[in-house]
Amino acid sequence: MLTLPLEKLAYIITKAREFDVEVPPVDEDPGSNPSDDAEWDVLEAGADNPTYQELVDAISSLSDPGRVELLALTWLVAATTARRIGARRSKKPAAFTMRRRRIT
Numbered sequence: 661m662l663t664l665p666l667e668k669l670a671y672i673i674t675k676a677r678e679f680d681v682e683v684p685p686v687d688e689d690p691g692s693n694p695s696d697d698a699e700w701d702v703l704e705a706g707a708d709n710p711t712y713q714e715l716v717d718a719i720s721s722l723s724d725p726g727r728v729e730l731l732a733l734t735w736l737v738a739a740t741t742a743r744r745i746g747a748r749r750s751k752k753p754a755a756f757t758m759r760r761r762r763i764t
Contacts, residue, residue: 678711
């Protein structure tokens with residue numbers, strides 16, 4: 661049975677996704693209007709981006725059993741995802757299995 665609060669789990673998942681999509685800074689004009697650059701600066705990893713620390717703090721605030729549950733859920737999702745990717749790779753579309761015709 662899951663004892664980890666769903667709100668806390670949702671927060672950790674959100675922060676982990678935010679951290680996962682971060683990219684190195686590329687905006688040459690960081691003083692530009694956020695609405696002009698579609699607010700892409702939010703995705704840039706930098707010293708002033710608190711996403712990593714927020715994720716660490718959220719995980720650190722969990723009790724030991726909560727961390728164990730989070731780890732078990734992480735493993736479960738990773739195994740399920742790997743199985744789905746493997747199943748997709750084994751079912752190749754017909755376009756990939758057709759032979760190339762020789763043009764003479």
